[in-house]
Amino acid sequence: MPIRLQEADFDVGAELSVLRHGDARIGAIASFVGLVRDVSDGAGISEMTLEHYPGMTEKALVAIVAEAKTRWSIFDALVIHRFGRLLPTEQIVMVAVSAVHRGEAFAACEFIMDFLKTRAPFWKREVTPAGARWVDAREADQSAAERWLDE
Amino acid sequence: MLNILYFASLRETLGHSSEHLDLPPDVHDVGGLLNLLIARGGDWAKLSSVKNIRYAVNQEMARLDSPLKAGDEVAFFPPVTGG
Numbered sequence: 531m532p533i534r535l536q537e538a539d540f541d542v543g544a545e546l547s548v549l550r551h552g553d554a555r556i557g558a559i560a561s562f563v564g565l566v567r568d569v570s571d572g573a574g575i576s577e578m579t580l581e582h583y584p585g586m587t588e589k590a591l592v593a594i595v596a597e598a599k600t601r602w603s604i605f606d607a608l609v610i611h612r613f614g615r616l617l618p619t620e621q622i623v624m625v626a627v628s629a630v631h632r633g634e635a636f637a638a639c640e641f642i643m644d645f646l647k648t649r650a651p652f653w654k655r656e657v658t659p660a661g662a663r664w665v666d667a668r669e670a671d672q673s674a675a676e677r678w679l680d681e
Numbered sequence: 682m683l684n685i686l687y688f689a690s691l692r693e694t695l696g697h698s699s700e701h702l703d704l705p706p707d708v709h710d711v712g713g714l715l716n717l718l719i720a721r722g723g724d725w726a727k728l729s730s731v732k733n734i735r736y737a738v739n740q741e742m743a744r745l746d747s748p749l750k751a752g753d754e755v756a757f758f759p760p761v762t763g764g
Contacts, residue, residue: 564764580763581688581689582763583686583688583737583756583758585740586737586740586741586756589740589741611763611764622763622764623764643764646763646764647761647762647763648761649742650761650763650764651737651756651758651761651763652761652762652763652764653688653689653690653758653759653762654763664689664690664693664759664762665762666760666762667733667760667762668762671764
Protein backbone atom coordinates (compact mmCIF):
# COMPACT_ATOMS: atom_id res chain seq x y z
CA MET A 531 0.00 0.00 0.00
CA PRO A 532 2.42 2.73 -1.13
CA ILE A 533 1.35 6.22 -0.02
CA ARG A 534 3.62 9.08 -0.98
CA LEU A 535 3.45 12.82 -0.33
CA GLN A 536 6.07 14.75 -2.24
CA GLU A 537 6.89 18.10 -3.81
CA ALA A 538 8.47 16.49 -6.86
CA ASP A 539 6.59 15.43 -9.98
CA PHE A 540 6.04 11.73 -10.71
CA ASP A 541 6.24 9.50 -13.79
CA VAL A 542 2.92 7.70 -14.26
CA GLY A 543 4.35 5.03 -16.53
CA ALA A 544 7.19 4.22 -14.16
CA GLU A 545 4.80 4.09 -11.19
CA LEU A 546 2.44 1.70 -13.01
CA SER A 547 5.38 -0.55 -13.88
CA VAL A 548 6.34 -0.75 -10.21
CA LEU A 549 2.73 -1.52 -9.26
CA ARG A 550 2.66 -4.41 -11.76
CA HIS A 551 6.14 -5.68 -10.88
CA GLY A 552 5.71 -8.73 -13.09
CA ASP A 553 2.84 -10.08 -11.00
CA ALA A 554 0.97 -12.45 -13.34
CA ARG A 555 -2.08 -12.54 -11.06
CA ILE A 556 -2.89 -8.92 -12.00
CA GLY A 557 -5.40 -8.67 -14.83
CA ALA A 558 -6.29 -5.00 -14.51
CA ILE A 559 -4.86 -1.71 -13.32
CA ALA A 560 -7.11 1.36 -13.12
CA SER A 561 -5.45 4.72 -12.62
CA PHE A 562 -6.44 8.35 -12.17
CA VAL A 563 -4.30 11.46 -12.54
CA GLY A 564 -5.48 14.89 -11.31
CA LEU A 565 -4.04 17.99 -12.99
CA VAL A 566 -3.85 21.73 -12.31
CA ARG A 567 -6.23 23.61 -14.63
CA ASP A 568 -5.74 27.20 -15.73
CA VAL A 569 -9.36 28.17 -14.96
CA SER A 570 -11.32 27.70 -11.74
CA ASP A 571 -14.74 29.17 -10.90
CA GLY A 572 -14.49 31.53 -13.86
CA ALA A 573 -11.09 32.98 -12.92
CA GLY A 574 -7.75 32.41 -14.58
CA ILE A 575 -5.28 30.50 -12.42
CA SER A 576 -1.59 31.28 -12.73
CA GLU A 577 -0.40 28.99 -9.94
CA MET A 578 -1.59 26.91 -7.01
CA THR A 579 -0.15 26.00 -3.64
CA LEU A 580 -1.11 22.79 -1.90
CA GLU A 581 -0.88 22.64 1.87
CA HIS A 582 -1.22 19.46 3.92
CA TYR A 583 -1.05 18.26 7.52
CA PRO A 584 2.15 16.22 7.81
CA GLY A 585 1.40 13.07 9.73
CA MET A 586 -2.39 13.21 9.58
CA THR A 587 -2.54 13.34 5.80
CA GLU A 588 -0.54 10.11 5.50
CA LYS A 589 -2.70 8.43 8.15
CA ALA A 590 -5.89 9.51 6.38
CA LEU A 591 -4.68 8.11 3.05
CA VAL A 592 -3.62 4.82 4.65
CA ALA A 593 -7.09 4.53 6.23
CA ILE A 594 -8.84 5.27 2.90
CA VAL A 595 -6.82 2.62 1.05
CA ALA A 596 -7.42 0.13 3.87
CA GLU A 597 -11.16 0.82 3.60
CA ALA A 598 -11.00 0.23 -0.17
CA LYS A 599 -9.32 -3.11 0.47
CA THR A 600 -12.15 -4.20 2.74
CA ARG A 601 -14.74 -3.29 0.10
CA TRP A 602 -13.13 -4.76 -3.02
CA SER A 603 -10.82 -7.64 -3.74
CA ILE A 604 -7.81 -5.71 -4.99
CA PHE A 605 -4.13 -6.55 -4.85
CA ASP A 606 -2.62 -3.16 -4.15
CA ALA A 607 -3.20 0.57 -4.41
CA LEU A 608 -0.82 3.44 -4.98
CA VAL A 609 -1.51 7.03 -3.94
CA ILE A 610 0.89 9.86 -4.75
CA HIS A 611 -0.11 13.44 -3.85
CA ARG A 612 2.07 16.48 -4.37
CA PHE A 613 2.26 19.55 -2.16
CA GLY A 614 3.83 22.99 -2.51
CA ARG A 615 3.67 25.28 -5.55
CA LEU A 616 2.17 23.87 -8.77
CA LEU A 617 1.55 25.43 -12.18
CA PRO A 618 -1.28 24.77 -14.67
CA THR A 619 -0.87 21.46 -16.55
CA GLU A 620 1.19 19.97 -13.70
CA GLN A 621 0.21 16.68 -12.08
CA ILE A 622 -1.29 16.93 -8.58
CA VAL A 623 -2.33 13.43 -7.63
CA MET A 624 -2.17 9.86 -8.89
CA VAL A 625 -4.17 6.86 -7.73
CA ALA A 626 -3.70 3.40 -9.23
CA VAL A 627 -5.28 0.09 -8.21
CA SER A 628 -4.37 -3.44 -9.29
CA ALA A 629 -6.89 -6.28 -9.31
CA VAL A 630 -7.85 -9.45 -11.14
CA HIS A 631 -10.57 -7.74 -13.20
CA ARG A 632 -11.33 -4.16 -14.22
CA GLY A 633 -14.58 -3.76 -12.27
CA GLU A 634 -12.99 -3.85 -8.86
CA ALA A 635 -10.00 -1.80 -10.02
CA PHE A 636 -12.22 0.98 -11.43
CA ALA A 637 -14.50 1.06 -8.39
CA ALA A 638 -11.70 1.08 -5.83
CA CYS A 639 -9.80 3.78 -7.74
CA GLU A 640 -12.86 6.04 -7.85
CA PHE A 641 -13.65 5.38 -4.19
CA ILE A 642 -10.12 6.30 -3.13
CA MET A 643 -10.25 9.57 -5.08
CA ASP A 644 -13.72 10.48 -3.77
CA PHE A 645 -12.65 9.89 -0.18
CA LEU A 646 -9.28 11.59 -0.68
CA LYS A 647 -11.06 14.73 -1.86
CA THR A 648 -13.35 14.88 1.17
CA ARG A 649 -11.33 13.29 4.00
CA ALA A 650 -7.60 13.75 3.44
CA PRO A 651 -6.29 17.05 4.84
CA PHE A 652 -5.11 18.97 1.80
CA TRP A 653 -5.95 22.59 1.00
CA LYS A 654 -5.57 24.42 -2.32
CA ARG A 655 -4.69 28.09 -2.58
CA GLU A 656 -5.04 29.56 -6.07
CA VAL A 657 -3.50 32.70 -7.51
CA THR A 658 -5.88 34.60 -9.82
CA PRO A 659 -5.54 38.04 -11.49
CA ALA A 660 -7.58 39.41 -8.52
CA GLY A 661 -5.21 37.91 -5.97
CA ALA A 662 -4.78 34.67 -4.04
CA ARG A 663 -7.75 32.75 -2.63
CA TRP A 664 -8.32 29.50 -0.77
CA VAL A 665 -10.45 27.04 -2.72
CA ASP A 666 -13.86 26.33 -1.18
CA ALA A 667 -14.96 22.73 -0.69
CA ARG A 668 -17.45 21.64 -3.37
CA GLU A 669 -20.80 20.12 -2.53
CA ALA A 670 -20.41 17.82 -5.54
CA ASP A 671 -17.31 16.29 -3.97
CA GLN A 672 -19.20 15.64 -0.75
CA SER A 673 -22.05 14.00 -2.66
CA ALA A 674 -19.61 11.85 -4.62
CA ALA A 675 -18.09 10.51 -1.41
CA GLU A 676 -21.43 10.01 0.34
CA ARG A 677 -22.86 7.78 -2.38
CA TRP A 678 -20.38 5.09 -1.35
CA LEU A 679 -21.79 5.12 2.17
CA ASP A 680 -25.12 3.76 0.91
CA GLU A 681 -23.53 0.70 -0.66
CA MET B 682 0.11 21.12 27.58
CA LEU B 683 -1.76 21.01 24.27
CA ASN B 684 -0.10 21.34 20.87
CA ILE B 685 -2.57 23.30 18.73
CA LEU B 686 -2.22 23.54 14.95
CA TYR B 687 -4.00 25.82 12.47
CA PHE B 688 -4.09 25.16 8.72
CA ALA B 689 -4.81 26.90 5.43
CA SER B 690 -7.25 29.85 5.55
CA LEU B 691 -7.58 29.52 9.34
CA ARG B 692 -3.81 29.83 9.74
CA GLU B 693 -3.86 33.04 7.68
CA THR B 694 -6.89 34.47 9.49
CA LEU B 695 -5.37 33.83 12.92
CA GLY B 696 -1.79 34.67 11.99
CA HIS B 697 -0.55 31.53 13.75
CA SER B 698 0.33 28.07 12.49
CA SER B 699 0.74 26.50 15.93
CA GLU B 700 0.93 27.19 19.64
CA HIS B 701 1.43 25.40 22.94
CA LEU B 702 -1.21 25.93 25.57
CA ASP B 703 -1.54 24.56 29.10
CA LEU B 704 -4.85 22.71 29.21
CA PRO B 705 -7.11 24.92 31.35
CA PRO B 706 -8.89 22.95 34.09
CA ASP B 707 -12.32 23.95 32.78
CA VAL B 708 -11.65 22.81 29.21
CA HIS B 709 -12.61 19.16 28.69
CA ASP B 710 -13.31 18.85 24.98
CA VAL B 711 -12.72 20.40 21.55
CA GLY B 712 -15.76 22.65 21.89
CA GLY B 713 -14.46 24.02 25.18
CA LEU B 714 -11.09 24.77 23.62
CA LEU B 715 -12.74 26.45 20.64
CA ASN B 716 -14.79 28.68 22.95
CA LEU B 717 -11.66 29.61 24.88
CA LEU B 718 -9.87 30.59 21.65
CA ILE B 719 -12.88 32.63 20.44
CA ALA B 720 -12.97 34.44 23.80
CA ARG B 721 -9.48 35.84 23.12
CA GLY B 722 -11.22 38.34 20.84
CA GLY B 723 -9.71 40.13 17.85
CA ASP B 724 -8.98 37.78 14.95
CA TRP B 725 -9.68 34.82 17.24
CA ALA B 726 -13.34 35.84 17.47
CA LYS B 727 -13.59 35.14 13.73
CA LEU B 728 -13.40 31.43 14.59
CA SER B 729 -17.04 31.66 15.66
CA SER B 730 -18.16 32.59 12.14
CA VAL B 731 -15.97 30.20 10.11
CA LYS B 732 -18.25 27.97 8.09
CA ASN B 733 -17.84 24.22 8.56
CA ILE B 734 -14.70 24.40 10.67
CA ARG B 735 -13.11 20.95 11.12
CA TYR B 736 -11.16 19.58 14.07
CA ALA B 737 -8.76 16.73 14.64
CA VAL B 738 -7.37 15.32 17.87
CA ASN B 739 -4.12 13.38 17.63
CA GLN B 740 -4.48 13.38 13.85
CA GLU B 741 -7.94 11.77 13.81
CA MET B 742 -11.06 13.68 12.80
CA ALA B 743 -12.89 14.79 15.95
CA ARG B 744 -16.15 16.36 17.10
CA LEU B 745 -16.92 19.25 19.41
CA ASP B 746 -17.54 16.77 22.23
CA SER B 747 -14.30 14.84 21.64
CA PRO B 748 -12.44 14.82 24.97
CA LEU B 749 -9.05 16.48 25.43
CA LYS B 750 -6.21 15.60 27.76
CA ALA B 751 -2.75 17.01 28.38
CA GLY B 752 -0.33 16.11 25.60
CA ASP B 753 -2.96 16.01 22.86
CA GLU B 754 -2.34 17.48 19.42
CA VAL B 755 -5.41 19.45 18.34
CA ALA B 756 -5.84 20.85 14.85
CA PHE B 757 -8.36 23.31 13.42
CA PHE B 758 -8.84 23.64 9.67
CA PRO B 759 -11.38 24.40 6.93
CA PRO B 760 -13.04 21.68 4.81
CA VAL B 761 -10.42 19.86 2.74
CA THR B 762 -9.88 20.60 -0.96
CA GLY B 763 -7.16 18.26 -2.20
CA GLY B 764 -7.01 15.93 -5.17
